[in-house]
Structure formats: structure tokens, C-alpha cells
Amino acid sequence: MSEYKTEQEVFWAGEFGTDYISRNKQHTLFASNLNFFSKALSRCQSVESVIEFGANIGLNLKVLELLFPSLEVSALEINGDAVKELQKFIPPESVYHSSILDFQPQGKTWELSVVKGVLIHINPDELDGVYETIVNASSRYILIGEYYNPSPVAIPYRGHTDKLFKRDFAGEIMTKFPNLRLLDYGFAYRNDPVFPQDDITWFLLEKPSKRN
Numbered sequence: 316m317s318e319y320k321t322e323q324e325v326f327w328a329g330e331f332g333t334d335y336i337s338r339n340k341q342h343t344l345f346a347s348n349l350n351f352f353s354k355a356l357s358r359c360q361s362v363e364s365v366i367e368f369g370a371n372i373g374l375n376l377k378v379l380e381l382l383f384p385s386l387e388v389s390a391l392e393i394n395g396d397a398v399k400e401l402q403k404f405i406p407p408e409s410v411y412h413s414s415i416l417d418f419q420p421q422g423k424t425w426e427l428s429v430v431k432g433v434l435i436h437i438n439p440d441e442l443d444g445v446y447e448t449i450v451n452a453s454s455r456y457i458l459i460g461e462y463y464n465p466s467p468v469a470i471p472y473r474g475h476t477d478k479l480f481k482r483d484f485a486g487e488i489m490t491k492f493p494n495l496r497l498l499d500y501g502f503a504y505r506n507d508p509v510f511p512q513d514d515i516t517w518f519l520l521e522k523p524s525k526r527n
């Protein structure tokens with residue numbers, strides 16, 4: 316029996332997830348990611364710590380380290396081969412080899428919680444718990460970057476069914492956590508002539524200050 320609850324987790328923990336790593340490496344994503352995060356986080360004040368859920372080999376985190384030089388970086392990732400790559404530049408205690416469905420942060424929080432291109436691959440029945448995990452992990456900012464659709468749809472993904480879902484993830488999070496403030500949002504287009512991204516719609520949310 317699988318250690319995972321959903322077929323989507325088995326898919327990413329296994330061969331498909333490992334093959335994704337080499338596809339991800341081949342892309343010249345660095346400049347596009349630098350542009351993406353500098354725009355998406357421009358409304359943040361300084362950020363001292365981050366956790367990325369579904370970090371893959373850490374391409375986003377390497378960009379974040381450039382943008383915030385004193386950043387303390389943590390990563391959660393389900394695929395063991397991707398985890399080995401993360402451990403090459405992140406201390407082992409800050410790399411969580413786990414499904415986001417099983418994550419136990421044990422009270423730890425990070426100033427920024429990031430998820431990009433991951434909620435689209437989560438079994439929709441599990442999203443409610445995953446939203447809680449992402450929001451509870453943050454002490455201040457939450458960045459969601461996913462495929463947007465006003466209503467939930469499943470679309471074929473590289474010949475596979477039930478592996479890619481589009482919906483208003485950030486809208487659902489804001490409905491579930493009405494205290495969150497929408498600081499900024501935007502779209503990064505696949506045909507951008509200079510800094511293409513995979514049609515990512517992003518939302519930067521902020522928790523209410525404890526001082527107020």
C-alpha cells in the first residue's frame with residue numbers, strides 16, 4: 316500500500332516527478348523568476364525567512380536568496396530526487412521531505428509562505444487542509460502563484476487525467492481566512508518576450524499585524 320493518501324501525491328513522488336526535475340533544469344528560468352519574484356514581492360517590507368511548499372530543486376528559493384540576502388530558507392518537497400538537490404544548498408534541518416498533506420511544522424512559522432505551481436496538482440478534496448497549512452506556516456506574508464480559473468476545472472496534463480486543476484485558489488483562501496489582506500496581484504504571461512512564465516496568476520496576501 317502507498318504511504319500517500321492521494322493518486323496525485325504518488326504521481327509526484329514517483330517517476331513523473333523525477334522526470335520533471337530534468338525538464339525544469341533545462342529551462343532558462345532564472346531571469347524570468349527573478350523578474351517574477353521582484354514584482355510579486357515588491358509590496359513586502361524586508362523578509363527574513365521563507366518556506367516554499369513544493370519547492371522542486373529550489374529554483375525559486377535561489378532567486379529569493381538573491382532578493383533578500385539575509386533570508387533563512389526552508390523547503391518542503393514530496394519527490395526524493397528533488398529533495399537531494401535542495402539539500403545541496405539548504406541545511407538538512409530546513410528541508411522537509413514530505414507531502415504538504417502531512418506537514419507538521421510543530422509551531423514553527425516563517426515570515427513568507429510561498430506556493431507556486433503546486434496547488435494545481437493537489438487533489439481538490441484535500442485543498443481545505445492544504446490552505447490551512449500554507450496560511451498557518453506564515454507569520455506575515457503568503458504568496459500564491461497558480462493557474463487561475465473563476466470556477467474549478469480539471470484539464471489534461473501531459474497525457475494524464477486528474478493531475479491538473481485550475482480554480483480561484485487565492486480567492487478560496489481569502490474566503491476561508493477573511494482577515495487576510497490582498498496586498499497585490501498580477502499575471503505572468505507565457506509569451507512575454509523577455510521574462511516568460513507559465514501563465515501564472517499571483518496573489519500576495521498579508522496577515523493582520525499582531526500590534527493592531
Ligand SMILES: C[S@@+](CC[C@H](N)C(=O)[O-])C[C@H]1O[C@@H](n2cnc3c(N)ncnc32)[C@H](O)[C@@H]1O
Pocket residue numbers: 323324327328332368369370371372374375391392393394397413414415416430431432433436437
Ligand atoms: C509544477 S512543480 C513546481 C515547482 C516549483 N514550485 C516551481 O515553481 O518551479 C510542482 C512541485 O510540487 C511538488 N509536489 C506536488 N505535490 C506535492 C505534495 N503533495 N506535497 C509536496 N510537494 C508536492 C512536486 O514534486 C514538484 O516539485
